[in-house]
Amino acid sequence: MQNNREVPLREQNIVLIGFMGVGKTTIGSHLARKLYRDFVDIDQEIEQEYNMPTTEIFKTYGEQRFREIEKEHILKLCSNTRLKIISVGGGAFLQEEVKQACLASSIVFFLDLNWNSWKDRLKMLIDTRPNLQSKTLEEIEELFHSRQNIYAVNHSKIDTDQLDAEEVADYIIQTLNLGWELYEPTRGLN
Ligand SMILES: Nc1ncnc2c1ncn2[C@@H]1O[C@H](COP(=O)(O)OP(=O)(O)OP(=O)(O)O)[C@@H](O)[C@H]1O
Ligand SMILES: O=C(O)C1=C[C@@H](O)[C@@H](O)[C@H](O)C1
Ligand SMILES: [Mg+2]
Known part of the structure; x- marks a missing residue:
């Protein structure tokens, strides 16, 4: 858990990555509450800016435009904010510039989930995730596996299979505390 930005490790942004539906939004909001930090969900920010759901943004402006806006939002946060x-959306790390900016400026956690657990969530996700629509289950499985390589470089990988969202948030906090103490130890009381 080490990166190269000037901002002290304890103040660096924490970025959650992983495939659609692994729990980035849910776990991120628990984490923000537990660490008394602001939570930013890039998909929600883009939806607010366009005042329409992602599915409509994809239909009206196309995925390419969505990716450009996604990149703008993420790069701005990486260079101007802390804490x-x-x-980030499940496809954000498809863009190398986004990936490099996050890895250089922030602590990046990859939320991992195996395919068998993930496919039980498909029904909940299909209406709101355009990249899952008009695909067979086999095609979605192929997308799931092909996307894993964009998440492979990270600062910490969390296996979320056996944990509920709150437990994952607690696990991330434990990992952070270990890393912070290791790289930026607090001084003793005397
Ligand atoms: N650890 C968990 N265990 C069980 N269910 C979970 C867990 N984390 C999230 N969920 C459920 O999975 C669904 C998808 O979660 P969420 O929207 O947080 O995913 P996401 O990673 O933000 O997806 P996207 O990249 O598409 O925005 C939600 O219904 C949520 O309640
Ligand atoms: O993985 C993807 O391609 C996407 C994931 C979502 O978070 C959204 O960013 C959008 O639906 C695209
Ligand atoms: Mg989300």
Whole structure:
């Protein structure tokens, strides 16, 4: 858990990555509450800016435009902010510039989930995730596996299979505390 930005490790933004539906938004909001930090969900920010759901943004402006806006939002946060918990969209790390900016400026947690657990969530996700629509289950599985390589470089990977969202947030906090103490130890009381 080490990166190269000037901002002290304890103040760096925390970025959550992983495939659609692994829990970035849910876990991110628990994490923000527990750490008394602001939570930023990039998909929600873009939806607010366009005043329409992601599915409509994809239909009206296309995925390419969505990716450009997504990149703008993330790069701005990486260069101008600290102490935020940021949930980025499942496809954000497809853009190398986004990936490099997050890795250089923030602590990046990859939320991992195996395919068998993930596919039980598909029904909850399909209406709001355009990149899952008009695909067979086999095609979604292929997308799931092909996306894993964009998440492979991270500062910490969390296996979320056996944990509920709150437990994952607690696990991330434990990991952070270990890393912070290791790289930026607090002084003893005397
Ligand atoms: N650890 C967990 N255990 C069980 N269910 C979970 C867990 N984390 C999230 N969920 C559920 O999975 C669904 C998807 O979660 P969420 O919207 O947080 O995913 P996401 O990673 O933000 O997806 P996207 O990238 O598409 O925005 C929600 O209904 C949420 O309640
Ligand atoms: O993985 C993806 O391609 C996406 C994930 C969502 O978070 C949204 O950013 C959008 O639906 C695209
Ligand atoms: Mg989300």
